[in-house]
Amino acid sequence: MNTKLKAMVVDDHPIHQTIIKQYLANKGVNATTFGNVTEALRSLQGNTYNIIFCDLQMPGKDGIDMMLLLNKHGYSGSVVFVSAMDDTIISSLTCMCRPFTFNVIGKLAKPYFEDDIDKLIACVCDKHQSKASFQKQIEVDEREFLVALAEGRVKNYYQPIVDTKSGVLVGYEALARWMHPIYGLLLPYVFLPIVEKCGLSPELFDTVFSNAIQDIKLHGIKHSISLNVAQDNLEDALFSDRFLARCSENNIDPKTFTIEITERESYSSNVNLYKNLLKLRLNGVSVSIDDFGTGSSSLEKLSQLPFNELKIDRSFIQGITTEQKDKNIVRSICGLAKSLNISIVAEGVEDEETFSLLEEYGINLAQGYFIDKPMPLEAITVLNKEKKYV
Known part of the structure; x- marks a missing residue:
């Protein structure tokens, strides 16, 4: 020690x-x-x-x-x-x-x-x-991040999502990473405050979406890709039209993508939000509610918005091996999702013991460090050929 x-x-x-x-x-x-x-x-x-x-x-x-x-x-x-x-x-x-x-x-x-x-x-x-x-203090500002977006230094890392029964890879979640010339790889907690402060959610989503399109076209990613979208973006009246148009222009089936909305964000009824989500669903795009169970409007969202997937927040998943309260909460969420015919993803699966319990709860899909960390495209290419998941 x-x-x-x-x-x-x-x-x-x-x-x-x-x-x-x-x-x-x-x-x-x-x-x-x-x-x-x-x-x-x-x-x-x-x-x-x-x-x-x-x-x-x-x-x-x-x-x-x-x-x-x-x-x-x-x-x-x-x-x-x-x-x-x-x-x-x-x-x-x-x-x-x-x-x-x-x-x-x-x-x-x-x-x-x-x-x-x-x-x-x-x-x-x-x-x-x-x-x-690593003790170096990270100091970045708005101008640096804007330049990084413009110069293509915000890249996609991909975290695998697997089927809990077979362990077969079914998709990835695309996660933004900033390749900084001094600090190296920077995670979202560093730059998301800049995004929120400067209203850069549309620019960040466009970057991640563009990266995903290029990776599909040029490097042969064949599985589904989940993209995180801020609710502000979905309140843009033209969001779904632009999204579907870009899929068409690049000959990519919209079914390739899942749109994830973070459940922690505040919820307000908005015609454009409904319109965008409905148009996406009508064209085969899955709509997922992320971090389910951590916000105040979970049930309202499930009843009103066209979700066909929910991701149980890691704070509950990581407690199912030891905490009876978390076990009961997860069972309740899974029962609700099953009654609504909604697919379930477990986030934050970090050990074999947790993964082995997921099928018992009726959870279809899983992601987390036990399966694999988010990784750059180069690693994805190698793993598609060599690695078997769980």
Whole structure:
């Protein structure tokens, strides 16, 4: 284990402190223990902790108060909840902490098992080493991104989507990547704020769509391709007409494409939105609702818009092996989708155990790092010839 890691243990029970501290010492982790939140927070001044193990039930300030105060102090490491409380409480607290400055990486149930601590520390080691390997601050501006769009430096990476029963490749999701001359490959979290600020959603979609057309024509991508579309684009009265015209001009069947609308975006009834989605569906384009379950208007969208696919958000999929609440939510979503004759895609499938459960839930398709990461076209060409998926 990485001896550079430092841990904080916050628990009002001395025996529990001692047990966790000893387990951590066995992994080469230097741990400091505290009996209450006030002492623990005081220690944050001038000290850096990679991971904090925090009991939830303590007299005075409890674990919930600790989370709020950690966020207020800007703590940027990892947190583990230590508790025997009901899973619904752990799940709700995890949701509360999602926008905070730190990462909740798991829970440690009482009684403790060394293997559980081992897995948590391994996770922190991976994050710690990854962070240490790239410390350069990324500073980009609107002008740089506009130039990148104009010069063709925004490229498509493709993430495979497979059939859960056979493991056969059925399609890809096209994802934008910025090839920066200084920073190298930049992911969307870097440039999407620029896109939103400057209203560049139409330009970004046009770039990704154009890249996909060229890749189909010149490099022989034969499977379906999913394209992410902002709702602002779909409120453009001519969106579907232009989309279908470009397919016709390039002799590409519109059925090749799936349009994905992010469910997190706000929803408003709009005639152009209906018109565009209906025209696309009438011409064979699939329409998918992405990140399903994370927005406030999920059922309204399903009832009013012509979706024929939904993608269950990774936050639910990644919990089906351990969290009963997530299991029940996924079963409910799958039952709803089946009753509406809608195809289901599981996002964020990261291990074999999760993938093996998908067919049991009636999930047709899957994508995630267990299957493969997003990759450039060159890798796609090789994999089409050599690789078998799951």
